[in-house]
Amino acid sequence: MEKSTKMGSNLTGIDMSPIDSKAMIEGAEQYTNIDQKHEDGYSYEQIRRQYIQDSDAVGSVPLPGSIKGAFKSMMDKLKGNNPEMLINKLGERLAFERTGVRFYESFILKCEAKLKEQGIRVPMDELREIRDEELEHFQMLKKAIESMGADPTAMTPDADVSGVAAMGVQQVLNDPRTTISQCLQMLVIIESTDNAAWEVLIKLTEDLGLDDMTAQFQQALRQEESHLHRVKAWYEEAVRTQAKKSMSMSH
Numbered sequence: 070m071e072k073s074t075k076m077g078s079n080l081t082g083i084d085m086s087p088i089d090s091k092a093m094i095e096g097a098e099q100y101t102n103i104d105q106k107h108e109d110g111y112s113y114e115q116i117r118r119q120y121i122q123d124s125d126a127v128g129s130v131p132l133p134g135s136i137k138g139a140f141k142s143m144m145d146k147l148k149g150n151n152p153e154m155l156i157n158k159l160g161e162r163l164a165f166e167r168t169g170v171r172f173y174e175s176f177i178l179k180c181e182a183k184l185k186e187q188g189i190r191v192p193m194d195e196l197r198e199i200r201d202e203e204l205e206h207f208q209m210l211k212k213a214i215e216s217m218g219a220d221p222t223a224m225t226p227d228a229d230v231s232g233v234a235a236m237g238v239q240q241v242l243n244d245p246r247t248t249i250s251q252c253l254q255m256l257v258i259i260e261s262t263d264n265a266a267w268e269v270l271i272k273l274t275e276d277l278g279l280d281d282m283t284a285q286f287q288q289a290l291r292q293e294e295s296h297l298h299r300v301k302a303w304y305e306e307a308v309r310t311q312a313k314k315s316m317s318m319s320h
């Protein structure tokens with residue numbers, strides 16, 4: 070059985086100390102009151118609202134240098150449509166696929182270190198194959214961005230935001246204590262996001278009439294669908310295997 074599900078010395082629940090729980094509930098009620106005023110007389114909600122209204126966007130889209138020939142031919146293809154959102158989303162996909170390679174590297178390492186010990190079956194050759202496909206997607210996106218005359222090394226706003234969103238996944242995968250099934254759950258999260266994001270990107274390139282890109286991206290989506298299908302199956306098997314083991318231990 071993986072360590073995560075061992076019964077034992079967990080003291081986090083309120084039942085562990087009924088005496089302290091009353092004080093804890095009182096404290097929670099006192100400090101989570103949203104009408105509570107800051108010392109300058111504004112409520113915290115008013116202050117947060119003000120920050121939201123006053124703040125700038127996360128970064129900006131780096132536009133291609135107009136002197137480049139690639140940019141002109143891309144603008145001809147776009148027929149007056151704005152390339153900004155496409156560049157933003159291509160940059161996001163590129164960042165995500167690059168991170169995906171690292172996530173799989175982390176998981177492969179985890180499996181090499183723990184797989185036998187935990188008695189869970191995850192085919193290592195398939196993991197490496199998926200990692201390699203994420204890398205191919207990254208390289209394909211790099212070329213797509215360059216074909217627009219844009220810079221694939223630039224961080225776009227949605228690349229930034231999706232990087233922030235993936236930080237929790239990264240922490241779980243790189244924590245030496247986490248189990249194979251906990252990490253597989255993270256892979257289900259990233260592959261689900263991957264699938265949804267490719268679907269959006271394909272709709273976008275279809276709208277813009279970029280047929281070559283659309284065809285390439287559809288091929289990537291088919292691979293991502295297979296990734297999701299496989300990591301979900303491994304995850305389910307890992308969880309169910311442990312549940313069966315722990316049931317048989319308790320009887």
Ligand SMILES: [Fe+2]
Pocket residue numbers: 169203260263292293296297
């Ligand atoms: Fe994937």
